Amino acid sequence: MELCYPNEVAGGKCPFRTIIPGFLMGKSDPIMAFGVTGGMMQAQVHVQMALRTQLWGQDVQSAADASRLRVTEGLGVSCEEAMDKKVLQLLSGMGHAIEVEANDLAFGFDGAQFIHRLDAAGYAGCSDPRKDSGPYGF
Numbered sequence: 001m002e003l004c005y006p007n008e009v010a011g012g013k014c015p016f017r018t019i020i021p022g023f024l025m026g027k028s029d030p031i032m033a034f035g036v037t038g039g040m041m042q043a044q045v046h047v048q049m050a051l052r053t054q055l056w057g058q059d060v061q062s063a064a065d066a067s068r069l070r071v072t073e074g075l076g077v078s079c080e081e082a083m084d085k086k087v088l089q090l091l092s093g094m095g096h097a098i099e100v101e102a103n104d105l106a107f108g109f110d111g112a113q114f115i116h117r118l119d120a121a122g123y124a125g126c127s128d129p130r131k132d133s134g135p136y137g138f
Contacts, residue, residue: 022046024054032060034114037131041070041110049112060114061126068109072099080109 024031032053036045045068052063067083069091077096079088092098101108111131116124125135 022050024050030117032114032116034060034112034116036112037110041108044068044070045110045112049114053114053116059126060116060124064112064114064126064128070109 022032022034022036024034034046034049036042036049048068049063052058052066053060058066067080069080069083069087070078072078075096076099077091078099078101079091081100081102083100088098088100109130111128111133112126113128113133113135114124114126115135116126118124127134
């Protein structure tokens with residue numbers, strides 16, 4: 001029996017890959033450049049950060065500081081231990097298998113950096129407290 005791995009290099013395969021930068025555009029102008037470290041969690045955090053800043057109106061530092069969740073297998077969802085208990089109950093009530101875990105600061109829920117264009121007069125930058133990093137522009 002031949003073993004096949006999802007990310008092995010082979011013809012007809014499309015391996016999962018994560019390219020760190022994210023970039024949001026408004027109707028005609030750039031809004032935000034951001035990046036999130038880390039493999040399988042990266043795409044999930046990109047979506048969570050875009051929702052928090054663009055749909056829910058959070059400033060970039062609040063979005064980076066907020067508790068995160070990670071979709072695992074099937075209906076599994078891992079949540080940071082600081083996640084609001086009401087959210088955990090809601091997810092559980094929807095049939096999700098909830099696992100609460102501490103952020104290990106190495107991979108767990110990743111780290112994000114943002115540079116957000118506020119208006120013509122300025123920018124806001126932030127760095128995730130989960131990692132040792134910073135937002136830089138030049």
